[in-house]
Amino acid sequence: MLSKTIRRLSQGVLLSCVPVISHAEELNGAAINPANTAWMLTATALVLFMTIPGLSLFYAGLVRSKNVLSVLMQCFALTCAMSILWFVVGYTMAFGSAPEQSDFLGDFGNVLFAAVKVDSVTLGIPTALFAIFQMTFAIITPALIVGAFAERMRFSAMLMFSVLWLLLVYAPVCHWVWGGGWLQDMGLLDFAGGTVVHITAGVAALVAALVLGPRKGFPVQSMAPHNLTMTVTGAGMLWVGWFGFNAGSAVAANGNAAMAMLVTHLSAAAGSMAWMACEWIRHGKPSVLGIVTGMVAGLGTITPASGSVGPAAALVIGLSAGTICFFMTMMIKKRLHIDDSLDVFPVHGVGGILGTLLVGIFCSPDLGLFSGLGFGAGNQSIGDQLGVQAIGVVSTFIYTAVVTWVLLKLVGLLVDLRVTGEEETEGLDIVQHDERGYDIR
Numbered sequence: 001m002l003s004k005t006i007r008r009l010s011q012g013v014l015l016s017c018v019p020v021i022s023h024a025e026e027l028n029g030a031a032i033n034p035a036n037t038a039w040m041l042t043a044t045a046l047v048l049f050m051t052i053p054g055l056s057l058f059y060a061g062l063v064r065s066k067n068v069l070s071v072l073m074q075c076f077a078l079t080c081a082m083s084i085l086w087f088v089v090g091y092t093m094a095f096g097s098a099p100e101q102s103d104f105l106g107d108f109g110n111v112l113f114a115a116v117k118v119d120s121v122t123l124g125i126p127t128a129l130f131a132i133f134q135m136t137f138a139i140i141t142p143a144l145i146v147g148a149f150a151e152r153m154r155f156s157a158m159l160m161f162s163v164l165w166l167l168l169v170y171a172p173v174c175h176w177v178w179g180g181g182w183l184q185d186m187g188l189l190d191f192a193g194g195t196v197v198h199i200t201a202g203v204a205a206l207v208a209a210l211v212l213g214p215r216k217g218f219p220v221q222s223m224a225p226h227n228l229t230m231t232v233t234g235a236g237m238l239w240v241g242w243f244g245f246n247a248g249s250a251v252a253a254n255g256n257a258a259m260a261m262l263v264t265h266l267s268a269a270a271g272s273m274a275w276m277a278c279e280w281i282r283h284g285k286p287s288v289l290g291i292v293t294g295m296v297a298g299l300g301t302i303t304p305a306s307g308s309v310g311p312a313a314a315l316v317i318g319l320s321a322g323t324i325c326f327f328m329t330m331m332i333k334k335r336l337h338i339d340d341s342l343d344v345f346p347v348h349g350v351g352g353i354l355g356t357l358l359v360g361i362f363c364s365p366d367l368g369l370f371s372g373l374g375f376g377a378g379n380q381s382i383g384d385q386l387g388v389q390a391i392g393v394v395s396t397f398i399y400t401a402v403v404t405w406v407l408l409k410l411v412g413l414l415v416d417l418r419v420t421g422e423e424e425t426e427g428l429d430i431v432q433h434d435e436r437g438y439d440i441r
Contacts, residue, residue: 004147019313020375033124039253040125040133046244047136048399051143052079054241057234058292059147062342065226066427067151068437074155085166087113088134093171094134094179101180105172123251133248134174141170143195147342148205148211151223152418155432161411165204169403173200173396187384189363191260192249194304194356195396202349203400205340211408216424223341228288235292239268242299246306249337260306267318271298274322290326293347297325300351305359313362315356325350353393360389377404 005403055069056075058067082090089111095101109115113131122301149158164365167258174196177181183195215223225231246264250257275294280286291427301321328346332338340346362384380388411417418424422430430436 031124032121032126033252035253036251037125037129039257040129040248040251043134043244043248044129044136046241047133047140047248048079048241050238050241050245051136051140052076054234054237055140055143057230058148058238059234059342061229061231062147062225062289063150063226063236064223064427065438066429068226068429069435070155070428070432071146072149072437073433074146074158075143075406077155077159078146079139081159081163082139082142082166082187083135083162086131086138089173090138090166090171091131091134093167094174096175101175102183103182104176105181106179116304120385133251137193137197137245138166138170138174141193141201142166144197144201144344144348145204145208147344148208148340150341151416151422152212152341153208154416157305157411157415157417157429160414161208161407164407164411165404167232168265168407169200169204169400170196173399176395177392183395186388187380188383188388189252189308189359190304190356190392191307191312191359192246192303194300194352194359195392198303198352199356199393199396200400202347202352203343203397204404205344206338207401207404209338209340209345209406209409211412214337215341216421218339219333219337224361225289232288232292235295239299246303250307256307259310262300263309263314264306265309266311266314267298267302267321268295268434269298270315270318270388271295271301271322271325274298274319275326276322278323278326284391293329293343293386294322294326295322297347297351300348301355301358304352304355305362308359308363316362317358320358321351321354324354333433353397356393357386358387360386405440 038262041289052075055070059075060071063071085136089108091113092108092110093106096106097115101107113128116127116131118128119127142165145162145165146158149322175181177188177190177196178184184191188195217223242264243261247257247261250260271290273293276286276291277296279290298321300307302317305313305317325347328341328350332340332343332346363380363385408417419428421432
């Protein structure tokens, strides 16, 4: 097995260094569709836009001013590192190269994109485009976890952990769900990443927060966001970029993509309004932070269902997301005192779980009475489909939690996971990067 892998690597190095011009290659007889290709080029750019600058600004505004550059640096560095890692081996671990794949991991025939030729085709678009579209998903998922350990994790430890996590958590789960693995064979419905992106990132965030421990002064000391204007700007970019995330997952410029875009927008709007209403009732005033967080909850929760439900179902999903994620955020921080700094698990983790389960209900033909409203588009009973969805949620949750814990402990043996108390007080911008985000004279 080791010799075969080494041989694949060497072949990939040679092939990647030589320009390849060959006769048109087709997969399952499909030629390149220009309209689909144009849309997917746009969608790919939109998903990258979600991470830089969208998520970067969203997270940077939520931390204290002494840590703003550290968050921006982490998101930017992860964009670079995960791109290269996806090219070298991540893509082939998730999708492989052969039509038939194993249940748990892709083959190594696409190391260094060895099988990605200039004119090869996948699902009616250039294979290179499909590969980079999936690359943007592999970029944003580890970047989401940054919010859990913001303001206290060493930059070197963050990089080491993220590299290992992409290979040992994200790539395998991606293969299970989208690359021909066992969950895909079971019929799991996850259109754009409820399990692959949001549950994995959310669970990893929860484990990281527990392993690293709370920030100095938590929960007594106030740790309010330093720049909500920056956060709202990033939130708006996330909302727009999410259309590429969900509608792009149709891999076509068709009605399915249009419906995915519509339900994504409605769920985001409903999530915002639900979170705002909960906060208004509970605290007497609606907040800007609350309404943008509700938007992210609505977007994350509709993600697995975005290709399978209609507008009315999307409204219900968004309202559920805004309400449930709001109370989960209160419970995680105020009752359990877990310092998931930027609420990654209660928003993305819980949202991913909720959306993955709800699509099993709302897609059932048992709801055929409401088919005109966007319910009942599936072909399994609620019990059967919900069972498959639950298996997907539980298996992804347990696998991610165990492997994430092991990886954090392993990295902790090699380098210190977090900065010292004195360094945390001074701020990661100066301690880790010798720079300041603001130089006010």
